[in-house]
Amino acid sequence: MEINLDDALKQLPGLFKEREERLDKREKDLQRLKATLEEEYPNAGEPDDVLELDVGGTHLSVSRRTLTQVDLTMLAAMFSGRWDDSLPKTKDGRIFIDQPIEIFRPLIDYLRALATETPIVRRPYPPSFNDPERRFDFYRMVEYYGMSLGVYQVGVYQLASNGVPSTLVASHPDFEVRAGGDFSTYCLQPLENRHRMYIKSFEVKVPAKKSDSRSPTQVGWMREGHGSYLFNRKSDGTEGVGYGNYSVAWDFVRSGIVVQGQFTEVPNASVKAGSVIRCEDRGNSWYIDGSLVASTQSQKNVALISISSVGVNNMIPCVSLKGKCEFKTTIEFHYV
Numbered sequence: 001m002e003i004n005l006d007d008a009l010k011q012l013p014g015l016f017k018e019r020e021e022r023l024d025k026r027e028k029d030l031q032r033l034k035a036t037l038e039e040e041y042p043n044a045g046e047p048d049d050v051l052e053l054d055v056g057g058t059h060l061s062v063s064r065r066t067l068t069q070v071d072l073t074m075l076a077a078m079f080s081g082r083w084d085d086s087l088p089k090t091k092d093g094r095i096f097i098d099q100p101i102e103i104f105r106p107l108i109d110y111l112r113a114l115a116t117e118t119p120i121v122r123r124p125y126p127p128s129f130n131d132p133e134r135r136f137d138f139y140r141m142v143e144y145y146g147m148s149l150g151v152y153q154v155g156v157y158q159l160a161s162n163g164v165p166s167t168l169v170a171s172h173p174d175f176e177v178r179a180g181g182d183f184s185t186y187c188l189q190p191l192e193n194r195h196r197m198y199i200k201s202f203e204v205k206v207p208a209k210k211s212d213s214r215s216p217t218q219v220g221w222m223r224e225g226h227g228s229y230l231f232n233r234k235s236d237g238t239e240g241v242g243y244g245n246y247s248v249a250w251d252f253v254r255s256g257i258v259v260q261g262q263f264t265e266v267p268n269a270s271v272k273a274g275s276v277i278r279c280e281d282r283g284n285s286w287y288i289d290g291s292l293v294a295s296t297q298s299q300k301n302v303a304l305i306s307i308s309s310v311g312v313n314n315m316i317p318c319v320s321l322k323g324k325c326e327f328k329t330t331i332e333f334h335y336v
Helices: 005-040 064-068 074-078 101-115 132-144 228-232
Strands: 050-055 058-063 095-097 154-159 165-171 176-178 184-190 197-205 217-223 247-251 256-259 262-265 276-280 285-288 291-295 315-321 324-335
Touching: 050 064, 050 101, 058 064, 058 101, 064 074, 064 101, 101 132, 184 197, 197 315, 217 276, 247 315
Parallel strands: 050 095
Antiparallel strands: 050 058, 154 165, 154 184, 176 324, 184 315, 197 276, 197 324, 217 247, 217 315, 247 256, 256 262, 276 285, 285 291
16 A cells, blocks of 8 residues: 555644654543542652562562652552552462562662662762664663652753853752843753763743743754854843744744744744743644644644754754743654
């Protein structure tokens, strides 16, 4: 059967939107289920409980505290104590985990080390694997348990005057940025990148306070190592990412896309207080409150943009603002 590429591309936005709607519904259902469980089963397991696991045939003894320390993850929910009776068990009563021990044990060791983190002792490095196949198996398992941001931490860095992200101002799970009185640019990056991970998509929530939502704000992407262009420009303090070379952004106030200083208005796509802007595939697709408003692919009722002059390699998420905003933690990694 012959497939028309143009028709397939036209269907992509609808598929992405459908996927996002399913994920939103799933998240709401999980929140309702969580509230119901907390009401019906207020007494969860104790953190000091020692759980006996069978991981692919290997026996492990792990404290409940270790397994549940990364909040809002499937792993934490599984071992919260509310599900102990329904978890699969072996004949000798151990909780069965259908994962290879070669990738599950490193996750447990990492969580144990994470529990001993102090202001003096740095955060442990995530597990690393020489075997590429084993490494990607670990990535898949971490994503399955909803722990990507718990294992591979992401931080918000303020861009210094030399254009290099320098000062860590926030990290997962608290991604709120308060710029104060100065117009500043912030970048979202992994805290350490020995695993060569890059953020492919992310969301920014516009402040609910109207005075903050009307402040000059740009959300987008900048090529790594080219932040100096934002500082070498002559600006009145209202133009950041998108207005410098090798960057693209959505401008809140002007309601449109800026590519290296060239502005394109996007009709009927204004951002309101409390809106959520999602930037997918390093600036190729732009959503406001779940609706696709701009894309590099020609589609009906969607603004056509071109970012070929910027490129997509080595792009990092950025926001330039005066006021505050919140990076949402729905971040999609691209593994190299």
